[in-house]
Amino acid sequence: SPPSSNEQLYDVSVVEYGPQFGVVVRRKSTNTTVFSTDVPGMTFSDQFLQITTRLPSDNLYGFGEHNHRQFKHDMNWRTWSIFTRDSGPVGPENLYGAHPVYLNLEDDENANMVLLKNSNGMDITLQPSPNPAVTYRVIGGILDFYIFMGPSPEQAVQQYIQSIGLPVMPPYWSLGFHLSRWGYKDLEDMQMVINRTRDAGIPYDVQWADIDYMYNFMDFTYDKSDWPGLPDLVEDLHRNNQKFVVILDSGIASNTTLIHGAKQNSPGFNIYQDGIDKKMYVKDVSGNELIGEVWPGQTAYPDFTRSNTMNWWLKWMRYLHKNQSIEFDALWIDMNEPSNFVDGSIHSCNSSSKLNFPPYGAHILGTEIDGRLFSKTLCMDSHQHWGRHYDVHNLYAHSQTIRIHDALINMSAPKRPWAITRSSFVGTGKYATKWMGDNQSKWPQLHWSIISIMEFSMFGFAMNGADICGFWYEADYEMCLRWHQLGAFYPFSRNHNAKGDNPVIFKHQDPAGWDEHFIDIVKPVLLTRYRLLPYLYTLMYKAHEEGYMVMKALLFEFPKDRNTWSVDRQFLLGPALLISPALEQNQTIVDAYFPKARWYEYHTGKEITQTGVVHQLYTPLDKFNLHLRGGYVIPWQEPSTTTHQSRTNFMGIIIALDENQLANGELFWDDGESLETYKNNQSSVLTFTMVKAGELTFDFQTNNYRAAELRKIQVIEIYGLDRIPDKVFVDDIRVDDYKIRQSEKIIQIMDLHIYFFNINFSPWVVRWEID
Numbered sequence: 001s002p003p004s005s006n007e008q009l010y011d012v013s014v015v016e017y018g019p020q021f022g023v024v025v026r027r028k029s030t031n032t033t034v035f036s037t038d039v040p041g042m043t044f045s046d047q048f049l050q051i052t053t054r055l056p057s058d059n060l061y062g063f064g065e066h067n068h069r070q071f072k073h074d075m076n077w078r079t080w081s082i083f084t085r086d087s088g089p090v091g092p093e094n095l096y097g098a099h100p101v102y103l104n105l106e107d108d109e110n111a112n113m114v115l116l117k118n119s120n121g122m123d124i125t126l127q128p129s130p131n132p133a134v135t136y137r138v139i140g141g142i143l144d145f146y147i148f149m150g151p152s153p154e155q156a157v158q159q160y161i162q163s164i165g166l167p168v169m170p171p172y173w174s175l176g177f178h179l180s181r182w183g184y185k186d187l188e189d190m191q192m193v194i195n196r197t198r199d200a201g202i203p204y205d206v207q208w209a210d211i212d213y214m215y216n217f218m219d220f221t222y223d224k225s226d227w228p229g230l231p232d233l234v235e236d237l238h239r240n241n242q243k244f245v246v247i248l249d250s251g252i253a254s255n256t257t258l259i260h261g262a263k264q265n266s267p268g269f270n271i272y273q274d275g276i277d278k279k280m281y282v283k284d285v286s287g288n289e290l291i292g293e294v295w296p297g298q299t300a301y302p303d304f305t306r307s308n309t310m311n312w313w314l315k316w317m318r319y320l321h322k323n324q325s326i327e328f329d330a331l332w333i334d335m336n337e338p339s340n341f342v343d344g345s346i347h348s349c350n351s352s353s354k355l356n357f358p359p360y361g362a363h364i365l366g367t368e369i370d371g372r373l374f375s376k377t378l379c380m381d382s383h384q385h386w387g388r389h390y391d392v393h394n395l396y397a398h399s400q401t402i403r404i405h406d407a408l409i410n411m412s413a414p415k416r417p418w419a420i421t422r423s424s425f426v427g428t429g430k431y432a433t434k435w436m437g438d439n440q441s442k443w444p445q446l447h448w449s450i451i452s453i454m455e456f457s458m459f460g461f462a463m464n465g466a467d468i469c470g471f472w473y474e475a476d477y478e479m480c481l482r483w484h485q486l487g488a489f490y491p492f493s494r495n496h497n498a499k500g501d502n503p504v505i506f507k508h509q510d511p512a513g514w515d516e517h518f519i520d521i522v523k524p525v526l527l528t529r530y531r532l533l534p535y536l537y538t539l540m541y542k543a544h545e546e547g548y549m550v551m552k553a554l555l556f557e558f559p560k561d562r563n564t565w566s567v568d569r570q571f572l573l574g575p576a577l578l579i580s581p582a583l584e585q586n587q588t589i590v591d592a593y594f595p596k597a598r599w600y601e602y603h604t605g606k607e608i609t610q611t612g613v614v615h616q617l618y619t620p621l622d623k624f625n626l627h628l629r630g631g632y633v634i635p636w637q638e639p640s641t642t643t644h645q646s647r648t649n650f651m652g653i654i655i656a657l658d659e660n661q662l663a664n665g666e667l668f669w670d671d672g673e674s675l676e677t678y679k680n681n682q683s684s685v686l687t688f689t690m691v692k693a694g695e696l697t698f699d700f701q702t703n704n705y706r707a708a709e710l711r712k713i714q715v716i717e718i719y720g721l722d723r724i725p726d727k728v729f730v731d732d733i734r735v736d737d738y739k740i741r742q743s744e745k746i747i748q749i750m751d752l753h754i755y756f757f758n759i760n761f762s763p764w765v766v767r768w769e770i771d
């Protein structure tokens with residue numbers, strides 16, 4: 001855990017030079033200057049603020065949201081803009097979210113994280129060694145810096161996350177596999193995909209509906225001609241212990257002809273007028289509802305900075321859920337940059353306003369062309385409760401996720417809310433999950449997805465993921481296969497596809513839609529995900545309670561090893577799982593770096609003999625690389641095709657021994673769906689501890705979860721023993737020899753009955769002896 005505030009790690013001094021001054025922050029232990037504005041050129045005016053800060057080293061990570069092509073920044077005078085935007089390109093432009101924060105690794109492996117807490121648009125320019133620096137050019141607000149001193153990289157991130165808001169705890173089912181697409185022709189088409197995925201026995205928990213299901217793309221409606229049986233489909237999913245997620249866009253349709261039609265289709269539908277009556281919308285300069293265009297044509301934009309939008313949105317969520325009988329389990333919140341198909345509004349924007357045409361437009365897409373900051377979004381001089389859109393633009397999705405999170409709690413309590421957003425700001429991870437937006441079905445995106453997800457982990461999103469097989473364009477067989485082998489280890493694992501360019505509909509890319517060979521390869525990797533969900537869920541709890549990252553770069557676990565500092569084609573899930581995916585077409589060899597530790601191949605228990613070097617892993621199409629780190633106990637559960645079913649199966653643990661023959665771990669467990677089970681004393685944390693070789697103790701940190709049926713640990717697998725132990729004891733009772741066997745390099749102790757979540761639980765001790 002991070003140091004307490006009285007162990008101050010830094011000192012601050014102010015230096016004056018001429019009419020200017022600089023703030024210098026030094027790390028006391030090493031006397032490293034971690035932050036210094038002791039550089040000329042500071043400008044502080046209304047719509048242009050400029051400041052340069054010197055960096056102790058050029059090992060820089062973060063800033064978002066962009067399509068970064070390397071995790072460790074290229075410092076060579078690169079400029080990145082930050083301004084939330086619905087941007088579909090694959091270039092360097094500003095994308096959906098705004099995260100003006102970086103992590104810097106000092107040359108001695110200490111680390112600091114620096115946030116510029118400012119919601120205005122900005123440019124970040126990176127300056128290379130020998131004088132590494134960051135120049136901020138911000139178009140409004142103030143210069144409010146927060147510095148997190150670590151000293152380790154993981155601690156710096158953890159301090160950051162603890163201060164912006166701990167990540168929301170997802171429901172257990174959301175860690176299952178998801179299927180989605182835009183462009184299901186109709187209900188039958190979606191049902192066909194559901195059926196074939198079930199028939200193929202592919203692990204699959206959640207079906208999503210993109211805008212296809214809506215009546216003329218209007219929020220809170222569904223199309224009763226092409227999707228008449230949607231309520232039944234949802235019921236069928238629920239009967240099969242599966243879940244259903246619907247999309248909602250930000251814009252509310254204002255076209256009276258469409259509204260009239262929607263009222264015929266969906267009796268009682270009246271959200272637009274209800275919003276006018278309640279003054280819910282963003283207002284233009286003259287005080288009228290600002291009208292832009294989204295999928296249904298003309299739309300008004302809810303002003304979610306008003307807290308009473310929560311009740312209004314809740315009312316219409318209930319309308320869809322109850323009156324229209326679409327019993328969705330979670331919400332997908334899209335187009336919330338906010339996105340607009342016309343620039344500014346249907347009347348464009350006031351051209352004499354310096355907000356719409358700022359003197360310095362940063363390199364924000366739109367201003368580069370003709371100085372318009374409102375390109376593809378709202379007029380900057382429009383009004384919101386928190387301020388002018390110019391100042392709060394980057395907070396649109398953030399304010400929205402707060403309201404929707406609260407509304408979902410209100411609608412579904414005692415179940416926990418789950419919402420997924422495209423746009424985000426500093427702290428949005430407290431309210432919603434993030435997906436990476438509209439990527440492409442192209443090979444380079446596999447690599448880029450790892451970078452984005454590792455960045456968003458640093459930004460406080462424990463659960464995030466990119467669309468498996470890519471969104472735009474048609475997926476290729478081999479790419480889609482490799483992407484499932486990668487995406488099975490994203491914290492959020494969803495295959496999602498775009499519609500295509502009319503009249504060409506992209507073909508389906510769900511795993512069961514390819515062929516038997518494809519299914520045979522994808523099924524085991526998804527079953528592996530499902531098997532490891534108790535470990536992944538425990539990581540989510542560690543993120544939610546303490547601010548640890550779930551999917552992260554190797555440098556966070558091995559900061560002393562400089563070779564890890566630029567690794568971005570492999571990643572870790574928590575401290576113990578290393579994923580080294582194939583990311584290129586025709587690739588059969590993956591170059592994988594193994595930092596110094598004991599590492600075991602997941603399937604065979606085979607140990608990587610030499611570490612601190614790159615290994616060439618043979619990875620034919622049907623193989624994926626997953627390694628376990630010695631020193632950790634990893635809980636697992638016998639998998640089924642839904643998390644609901646899996647949760648009724650027995651559990652096991654893997655003991656991956658370190659060089660001292662020791663390992664430790666924990667398991668967080670609860671009902672998987674109630675709100676704040678940890679705070680409400682409805683969860684258990686089981687600990688696995690080894691203080692000496694050959695002896696593992698199961699105990700509890702807390703033991704408040706009362707399962708309907710007793711849960712047991714039935715199998716213990718030990719990685720890193722040379723041979724089968726001669727004797728094994730569970731609580732001093734000898735385990736019969738026939739229950740102990742060796743499979744490849746894994747020692748398995750079978751048929752155990754170690755019960756837990758039992759009110760009378762007392763610690764169990766498992767011992768093994770090798771004569």
Ligand SMILES: *[C@@H]1O[C@H](CO)[C@@H](O)[C@H](O)[C@H]1NC(C)=O
Pocket residue numbers: 031
């Ligand atoms: C720390 O560094 C500063 C600037 O380089 C230097 O002036 C100071 O003497 C150093 N302090 C110590 C304790 O080394």
Ligand SMILES: *[C@@H]1O[C@H](CO)[C@@H](O)[C@H](O)[C@H]1NC(C)=O
Pocket residue numbers: 188189191192195
């Ligand atoms: C899906 O499966 C159900 C149950 O087997 C069947 O009744 C239905 O016709 C199938 N639908 C489609 C579109 O394949």
Ligand SMILES: *[C@@H]1O[C@H](CO)[C@@H](O)[C@H](O)[C@H]1NC(C)=O
Pocket residue numbers: 255256257258297298
């Ligand atoms: C309103 O919707 C109708 C029906 O789709 C369309 O014909 C009309 O052009 C729309 N009106 C405006 C102002 O966009």
Ligand SMILES: *[C@@H]1O[C@H](CO)[C@@H](O)[C@H](O)[C@H]1NC(C)=O
Pocket residue numbers: 311409410413
């Ligand atoms: C839900 O909202 C209603 C209406 O505002 C309010 O009366 C109720 O207390 C809320 N319930 C919860 C659990 O927040």
Ligand SMILES: *[C@@H]1O[C@H](CO)[C@@H](O)[C@H](O)[C@H]1NC(C)=O
Pocket residue numbers: 585586
């Ligand atoms: C992969 O192999 C196919 C078929 O041999 C070939 O057409 C393609 O160019 C290769 N791609 C790469 C990236 O080597």
Ligand SMILES: *[C@@H]1O[C@H](CO)[C@@H](O)[C@H](O)[C@H]1NC(C)=O
Pocket residue numbers: 679680681
């Ligand atoms: C949970 O248990 C702790 C310790 O027994 C107690 O202090 C706390 O009030 C309990 N919280 C709730 C919500 O019951």
Ligand SMILES: CC(=O)N[C@H]1CO[C@H](CO)[C@@H](O)[C@@H]1O
Pocket residue numbers: 066067068087088089090095436437438439440445448449450452453465466
């Ligand atoms: C076009 C686009 O927005 N692509 C995104 C797809 O996903 C990658 C990886 O998650 C992002 O970095 C891209 O920006």
